Amino acid sequence: MIDEIAKQYEGRLPTPLIEEVKKEAKEVKLTRAQGEAIFAKLEQKYKYARIQPGEAIGIVTAESFGEPGTQMTLRTFHFAGVAEVNVTLGLPRLIEIFDARKEPSTPLMVIYLKKPFNKDEKSLEKIIAQIKEIRVHEVLTEISINLLKLHVEYVLNKKRMKELGIPEESAIKAIKDALKTIDIIEKDSRYTATPKSKEGGLPALYTLKERIKEVKVNGIEGIQDVIPKMENNEIILLASGSNLKDVSKIEQVDFTRTTTNNIFEVAKNLGIEAARQTIIAEASKVIQEQGLDIDIRHIMFISDLMTAKGEIKGITRSGITEEKESVLARASFETPIRHLINASLIGEVDMLNSVVENVMINQPIPLGTGLPSLITKLAKESKK
Amino acid sequence: MDTNTEISAHILVPKHRKLSIEETNVLLEKLNISVNQLPRILQSDPAIRHLNAEPGEVICIERDSPTAGKANYYRVVING
Structure with a gap:
């Protein structure tokens, strides 16, 4: 009976409102007249609550953000759950979102895994090894500059590499590919790297040493740390660092649910609508975490404004004001x-x-x- | 899986649909605006790349809204 009446109001009232009334009505016995009266009253109230044409909604939104904003903590560092992932929250994060900074100060990815990997703890280590970025200095036992012969000497830690599942050849190749201007000679598993030109002398050798240390051996560029976490009965991975494109290439990753807090990266890889969703989600997260209550419509309005031009514009003099x-x-x-x-x-x-x-x-x-x-x-x- | 279906399947990406010329005219008449007054979307946007939309065409986006259930949003395709 109530469904019949509800059907008449489809399109006139928002669906969540109708659903709510239906749910409540199922618990109490209503006559047809009562049901109709409820919907009539609801429509009347809904029409009153709507914004009138010519209302200054921008100012209302600004006020709604401004007042709770004064109560926000200025600088908070929060550790999300048991996993020790450092996330910027509070006012600094909110400023970051609305100013549309290119890089968040603490990039964070939430990576979901496909079945059956999301329940299997054994394969977890291998997946993490594929994602987490490992640089040469993490698999070195020693590195030094030979002042007499003017070259850099280094020894790779074979045991550590085996633990991480990196074949030795790929590590050697990674260094060779990254630095084209040096010759590498191996002797008793001791590698010597000599620059092809003798120019620059010692300072050049010093920079070479530092560059060798920073070469990526394995994993995905930009992902510094990966921490597994149990959520809703499945394993998810929290990654500090963000690289949506390369993470999507890993076979076991469920890309359709994987998200990042880097809004520009979302816009580039998933489009402007997904970026809008991310802005809403990130801003709501900050506000909720601070225990504040700002209506979602205000956040949605700002996100629409920031994405209206097809690319993300911050609320700054170079962003929406310029337009x-x-x-x-x-x-x-x-x-x-x-x-x-x-x-x-x-x-x-x-x-x-x-x-x-x-x-x-x-x-x-x-x-x-x-x-x-x-x-x-x-x-x-x-x-x- | 090829990238286009993967992008459309992502939880953050709502359904994008290209409007026909008739539908566009009905929409613009209803809202009493010109096509340039609509919000924009880049031609190179990953979510509409498979639609092969030309600049000036209108894209209908079916959003899941927390306040209105389903909501339609319209963007006009621009160069870029």
Whole structure:
């Protein structure tokens, strides 16, 4: 019975609201008249609650973020669960998200595994070894500069490499491929690396030593650490560092659920809509963690604004403000003189269509009662 | 699995669909706007690469919204 009435309201009311009423109605016995009355009242309330045309929603959103923002801790370092992954949270993270910084200060990936690997603890070590980045200095027993012969000597730790499952040849090849300007000779498992040109002398040798230490032997570029964690009865991996593209190439990884907190990387690999989802998720995470309550609609609105141009724009002078049509509106945000000079050089015209520029020149602003043309037709001004 | 199906299958990527010319006209009439006033999406966007959309075409995105259940969002394809 209640389903019948609900059907009439489909499209007029949001689906989650209808579902909620249906669920509640199943628990109590309702007559048809009561059911209809509930839906009629609900629709009335819903219509009242909607934003009116001409409402300044940007200001409301700014206020809604501003007030709880004053209560946020300035600098928090949080360890997520048992796994020791350091994540920036609180105000610094929120600023990072809304300013659209290219790299988050603590990149983090949540990697899901395909069945049956998500239950199998034995294969876990091998998968982690494939993901975690290992550099030469982690598999060295010693490295030194020979001052007399002017070359770098190093010995690889075979036992450690076996533990990590790296074949020796691939490590040697990795060094050779990464540094093309040196000759490598092996003698009694002691490697000597001599630069092909003698120029540069000792400082060049010193940089060579440091470069050898930083060569990647195995794993995925940028993933410094991988920690397994049990969640909802399956094993997930938390990785500090972010590289969505290369992680997706690993066979055992369930790419369809794997996420990162680097918004730009999501936009590049999964598109602008996925980036919008990530902005919402990341911002909500910060707000929830701080125990604050900001309506999701505000966060959704900001995310829509940041992604409206097809690429991510931060709320900064080089981001969404740069896109504004009006010169005066741009000048009112930051660096006014630069904007005014540039605008006058190319002869820009300000149509005075928006709020800030009309406030500046003391005119009614097109908001609320300043927008009468939305509900009534204005008589055309007679020409004098 | 090829990359396109993998991207579409990702939990973060909603369904993207290209609108026909008739549908676009109906939409623009309903909203009383021109196509340039819509939010944009790059032609090279990974989520629409398989649709082969040309600049000026409109993409309908079927989002799962926490407040409205299902919500349609529209973006116009631009160069880039």
